[in-house]
């Protein structure tokens with residue numbers, strides 16, 4: 212049988228490069244991306260041409276079209292080599308987003324290579340998300356302990372009542388401590404990692420060199436753990452795929468670190484915000500089940516991965532009102548898709564518990580967040596949020612919701628700060644910082660080593676939190 216020829220874009224359909232585009236990353240987008248999505252939708256329909264740092268990109272806005280792009284993996288490819296403008300040397304020199312896309316790891320692979328890489332992630336992550344395994348139990352206990360230590364640190368530094376930024380003084384250090392524990396980072400590497408991840412996550416002119424340094428740090432971590440394997444994700448990834456070189460493993464850890472720090476951290480902050488802006492009864496009655504639902508609501512209102520990573524068209528295809536040509540770049544926007552979902556489904560889809568799960572906060576299709584990673588991310592978010600409401604008798608936003616500063620990048624949207632006026636419970640004020648728990652020991656046990664590592668990290672985090680201001 213003869214193969215069916217694929218459709219070709221009609222000659223009168225406008226190619227992406229010929230369309231006038233509006234830059235996406237403007238001050239308006241920073242303050243109110245919803246208004247920008249609405250305007251683009253009214254001008255162009257479900258798919259709009261936009262400028263991303265000087266490069267034209269198709270932004271996919273409507274829920275149905277976003278799902279199509281996420282789920283149809285044979286049409287929408289992840290490998291950057293499918294991108295025609297890159298292959299033909301048409302990108303502006305030093306285009307700032309290319310450095311990240313050139314880091315070849317799971318997210319930017321297709322087909323069997325991609326499926327094999329996901330199996331490695333699954334196998335290595337599984338023990339940590341399983342509460343019944345020793346690793347899972349220990350990680351759960353560590354997340355809660357780190358949260359308590361940060362609250363204790365806040366009480367020691369700022370008192371039982373006062374003002375705090377739950378981003379800089381709680382969420383970001385917590386996630387960095389969890390990363391150090393999960394990845395098995397020794398203290399020397401921990402200090403370096405903390406500084407470079409924050410520089411890298413800040414973006415801007417130094418992000419290229421910071422990405423290079425972070426990659427080098429994760430490669431060194433891989434080499435370190437190869438020489439001294441432990442009960443950590445780095446060692447388990449090597450066990451799951453013994454063929455991984457230190458460089459390959461370093462790239463995978465680098466990507467996981469971004470999800471674990473920036474994305475999971477933003478999910479914690481967005482969920483805290485969802486609770487803080489809710490009424491007092493909602494807050495008091497937070498049980499584990501309701502917390503899960505609050506996370507879903509936060510993901511629907513403000514998905515941390517607001518615009519998902521680029522896909523590249525394998526063939527010419529109609530999408531929305533346009534023809535997308537083979538090799539064109541598209542960015543599926545989960546934030547815009549949620550806006551569309553809320554608009555079309557306000558009467559019957561989003562009012563119930565089931566419907567909030569229709570969010571695309573975890574992605575969809577072949578590249579969606581691996582289930583073991585989702586479980587782990589969910590566990591960290593609910594523990595981090597739950598601990599705040601266990602320890603704080605009172606926590607009120609010190610800024611009106613519409614004045615909170617957001618950081619809206621090409622992919623991530625997250626709160627820069629989450630300022631609160633707080634009052635801690637008497638029990639919370641009596642929590643001990645790691646410094647207060649120093650236990651002399653001639654031969655360091657695993658838990659003692661863990662405490663030392665935490666102390667080392669806390670020392671550097673303290674410098675970042677209370678020494679120099681980090682504006683992200």
Ligand code: HEM
Nearest residue numbers: 317318467470475478516519520572573574578580584588
């Ligand atoms: C609440 C926290 C998290 C959220 C909201 C989240 C969200 C996402 C999303 C939206 C994607 C798909 C991106 C796309 O298709 O362009 C993704 C992929 C991924 N996530 Fe997560 N994630 C979270 C936590 C984590 C954690 C903790 C890890 C690992 C430690 C992780 C590892 C991954 C990996 C490896 C992928 C790539 C999968 C692939 O390309 O096949 N994520 N995540």
